[in-house]
Amino acid sequence: MAEQQVERKAVEVAAGILIRKDGTILMGSRPEGKPYAGYWEFPGGKFEPGETAHEALARELREELDLDIGASTPWLVKVIDYPHARVRLHFRKCHDWKGEPRSMEHQQFGFYHRARLPAGELLPMDDLIAGWIELPCVAAWIPQKGGDVEARVARAKEAGAGLIWVEGEKPVSSDSGWTGSFARSEAEVKLAAANHADFSFIRKGVTGLGEEHEIPVYLPAESASEAAAAEESGAQGVWLEF
Numbered sequence: 233m234a235e236q237q238v239e240r241k242a243v244e245v246a247a248g249i250l251i252r253k254d255g256t257i258l259m260g261s262r263p264e265g266k267p268y269a270g271y272w273e274f275p276g277g278k279f280e281p282g283e284t285a286h287e288a289l290a291r292e293l294r295e296e297l298d299l300d301i302g303a304s305t306p307w308l309v310k311v312i313d314y315p316h317a318r319v320r321l322h323f324r325k326c327h328d329w330k331g332e333p334r335s336m337e338h339q340q341f342g343f344y345h346r347a348r349l350p351a352g353e354l355l356p357m358d359d360l361i362a363g364w365i366e367l368p369c370v371a372a373w374i375p376q377k378g379g380d381v382e383a384r385v386a387r388a389k390e391a392g393a394g395l396i397w398v399e400g401e402k403p404v405s406s407d408s409g410w411t412g413s414f415a416r417s418e419a420e421v422k423l424a425a426a427n428h429a430d431f432s433f434i435r436k437g438v439t440g441l442g443e444e445h446e447i448p449v450y451l452p453a454e455s456a457s458e459a460a461a462a463e464e465s466g467a468q469g470v471w472l473e474f
């Protein structure tokens with residue numbers, strides 16, 4: 233008889249990506265006595281009973297770093313099986329807090345540029361998603377119909393698009409090496425993740441991303457100024473058509 237696999241119940245964890253105006257991100261090292269002590273992580277910790285992800289994050293930041301955060305927005309939810317526990321990580325972005333971080337648990341911490349995260353090891357899941365934080369906020373989609381593709385690519389660059397995808401070409405024609413895919417539903421976003429796409433563009437009409445998507449997604453928008461609204465709903469940013 234096949235051995236029955238019992239899935240371990242996931243522990244809910246909130247982790248904050250606190251982004252300063254200069255684009256640097258707050259990271260801390262895990263205190264002595266915890267699993268993966270000394271590894272770098274985004275500040276946060278386990279939910280207490282009855283807490284939402286935001287409430288858990290706000291409390292942990294107060295306890296660990298003496299910071300008082302304002303709003304936070306959902307970004308990604310990822311489940312990982314570590315040897316010591318199965319955890320569901322609710323990564324949230326935050327641009328608004330009061331105070332300067334202070335080490336309350338004798339841990340090291342600092343604000344780091346996305347491309348220069350601290351030397352030493354990041355927690356395995358953080359290592360993966362740290363790269364995603366670098367994804368730009370504005371992406372461009374260039375359908376074949378519509379004339380001069382090259383001119384439209386140039387316009388997209390001028391408009392600040394950091395990712396440009398020309399229909400019929402390999403997903404995403406930037407030098408970044410990211411792979412993307414188009415999705416029409418939550419299920420297709422999941423499929424893209426399973427196929428190792430780094431992100432998805434979402435076609436018009438998809439709403440309610442919720443907190444369950446597992447890769448960064450771009451929502452359609454009419455203008456770059458809608459990027460903030462997209463972030464509110466948990467998206468990485470917007471895609472514009474050129």
Ligand SMILES: Nc1nc2c([nH]c(=O)n2[C@H]2C[C@H](O)[C@@H](COP(=O)(O)OP(=O)(O)OP(=O)(O)O)O2)c(=O)[nH]1
Binds near residue numbers: 246247266273319355
């Ligand atoms: N805080 C945090 N935890 C993370 C991140 N990435 C990641 O895989 N984890 C994992 C490591 C741990 O297994 C779990 C968080 O548990 P924790 O031990 O830090 O939580 P806590 O501060 O509430 O700890 P305690 O009350 O048990 O002392 O989530 C991250 O970026 N931040």
